Amino acid sequence: MTEPQLKPDAPAIVVQDLHKYFGDNEVLKGIDFHVDQGDVVCVIGPSGSGKSTLLRCVNLLEQPTSGKIFIEGAEVTDPDIDVDKVRSRIGMVFQQFNLFPHLTVLRNLTIAQQRVLKRGRDESAEVARRNLDKVGLADREDAYPAHLSGGQQQRVAIARALSMDPDMMLFDEPTSALDPELVGDVLGVMRDLAHEGMTMMVVTHEMGFAREVGDKLVFMDDGVIVEEGAPSDVLANPRHQRTQAFLSKVL
Amino acid sequence: MAMSPRKRAQVSRMAQYAVLLVLFVVLLAVADWTTLRQVFLDTGIMADMFPAVIATALKNTLLYTVAGFTFGLVLGLVLALMRLSSVGPYRWMATGFIEFFRGVPALVVFIALAYGVPLAFPGREIPGGIFGTVTVALGLVGGAYMAETIRAGIQAVPKGQMEAARSLGMPRSRAMRSIVVPQAFRIILPPLTNELILLTKDSSLVYVLGLGLSSYELTKFGRETMNQTNSLTPLVTVALCYLLITVPLSIVVRRMEARAERAG
Numbered sequence A: 001m002t003e004p005q006l007k008p009d010a011p012a013i014v015v016q017d018l019h020k021y022f023g024d025n026e027v028l029k030g031i032d033f034h035v036d037q038g039d040v041v042c043v044i045g046p047s048g049s050g051k052s053t054l055l056r057c058v059n060l061l062e063q064p065t066s067g068k069i070f071i072e073g074a075e076v077t078d079p080d081i082d083v084d085k086v087r088s089r090i091g092m093v094f095q096q097f098n099l100f101p102h103l104t105v106l107r108n109l110t111i112a113q114q115r116v117l118k119r120g121r122d123e124s125a126e127v128a129r130r131n132l133d134k135v136g137l138a139d140r141e142d143a144y145p146a147h148l149s150g151g152q153q154q155r156v157a158i159a160r161a162l163s164m165d166p167d168m169m170l171f172d173e174p175t176s177a178l179d180p181e182l183v184g185d186v187l188g189v190m191r192d193l194a195h196e197g198m199t200m201m202v203v204t205h206e207m208g209f210a211r212e213v214g215d216k217l218v219f220m221d222d223g224v225i226v227e228e229g230a231p232s233d234v235l236a237n238p239r240h241q242r243t244q245a246f247l248s249k250v251l
Numbered sequence B: 001m002a003m004s005p006r007k008r009a010q011v012s013r014m015a016q017y018a019v020l021l022v023l024f025v026v027l028l029a030v031a032d033w034t035t036l037r038q039v040f041l042d043t044g045i046m047a048d049m050f051p052a053v054i055a056t057a058l059k060n061t062l063l064y065t066v067a068g069f070t071f072g073l074v075l076g077l078v079l080a081l082m083r084l085s086s087v088g089p090y091r092w093m094a095t096g097f098i099e100f101f102r103g104v105p106a107l108v109v110f111i112a113l114a115y116g117v118p119l120a121f122p123g124r125e126i127p128g129g130i131f132g133t134v135t136v137a138l139g140l141v142g143g144a145y146m147a148e149t150i151r152a153g154i155q156a157v158p159k160g161q162m163e164a165a166r167s168l169g170m171p172r173s174r175a176m177r178s179i180v181v182p183q184a185f186r187i188i189l190p191p192l193t194n195e196l197i198l199l200t201k202d203s204s205l206v207y208v209l210g211l212g213l214s215s216y217e218l219t220k221f222g223r224e225t226m227n228q229t230n231s232l233t234p235l236v237t238v239a240l241c242y243l244l245i246t247v248p249l250s251i252v253v254r255r256m257e258a259r260a261e262r263a264g
């Protein structure tokens, strides 16, 4: 087991010729792409195109079949790497929130700080409260997840990831499970994060967010990256026919 | 004569009530109440059984059951985790163990431990004497059943819980312990309580170990007293004692299930 040598000046995420099979089904068919430090990269594409799989490969929730992934210059697809160490540097936000339902909001935010980062009780609670405040839920630390709205749960999930002081954040359709009126609060929190300079990779259907906040937009279809570029460019002048077809449906 | 379905159901119900009533009246008329009372509910014998029936017998039943259940719970958790392991030999060993102890009568396990262990390991015995032997026997049997329950509970926890924990950097074992297993136990609390009820009754099998007076649990105590009195009253008394334990547990289970249904 080797400690990953993370270099803060290297690109945040580099993916080289990534292939992923589920059985005989090739879901990712050779993906090359990178995310620079401080950038917000949005990934769009039709259902089943492999967006979630790509995101989950980045923090190794899925094991790539072949290809290489580098996080801050360290090859994490190296079989000897300490995966847990890498993951603790990468925040992940899920479509279904995945808060721990048996723990209070505060405990959701402190448990990994204590168990993984070995922070003390007071320090972890202080970090947790700072992040709850940031997502506008300072008054809900004693609540259980079931007593929060979907939008509140997702903001807690973001605060939970932030409490690990990650170098980058991955979002997998963070607003897709929310009632429309709750989407704005979550996007607001993400926008603030972006403005603070957080490196973010966001799978989303929110084209407005991609255009306004994104530094780069990636369009995926059928396991490949069809097109990427500045969000306003791609959205206004999609070059590929498949991109045009997708955008004409969602815009 | 044409009847609506509702009317027909009503008539059929009335007929059933009538039959039950007749049976009850006949029973009342035929029964010899004095004899019955003497055989089943002789209050004098009952009074003589106190306080030993509580202070020794009920106490020992509870002690054996709780110790066996605790050992079984730990064993069951270990077996469940082995069953879910990615290491083949762990899975096979756990499966073999579970199938064996679920498939063999608890009585056989008790006899094997009582007579087999001294034969197989001359000069050695299970530490803790009778108490240790009951604990191990009940634990082995209960653990095999609980392992499958616990495994099902762990698998019922949504996959996203493990993924969220791993994405925060927790190693698999830590995520299991802090996130998945606590949620699994909430799910399986009702079936585990049922297992506790079963073990309460299985604790009566301790009689094969040949007990001294101070180790008597309810069943053994009831049988011995019955031999001395020529009445079934002692057995009725200990049966009531069992119900004292198991009925409240059943009620708790039913409450938990009702609550889970409302929540889910």
Ligand SMILES: Nc1ncnc2c1ncn2[C@@H]1O[C@H](COP(=O)(O)OP(=O)(O)OP(=O)(O)O)[C@@H](O)[C@H]1O
Residues within 6 Å of the ligand: A022, A027, A045, A046, A047, A048, A049, A050, A051, A052, A053, A054
């Ligand atoms: N664990 C798995 N086992 C087998 N097949 C899978 C698994 N996960 C995903 N797939 C398949 O991989 C393909 C890509 O799935 P993925 O979830 O990455 O798509 P997506 O772009 O995120 O879609 P959506 O917009 O619906 O979330 C789909 O055909 C899916 O059925």
Ligand SMILES: [Mg+2]
Residues within 6 Å of the ligand: A051, A052, A053, A172, A173
């Ligand atoms: Mg997806």
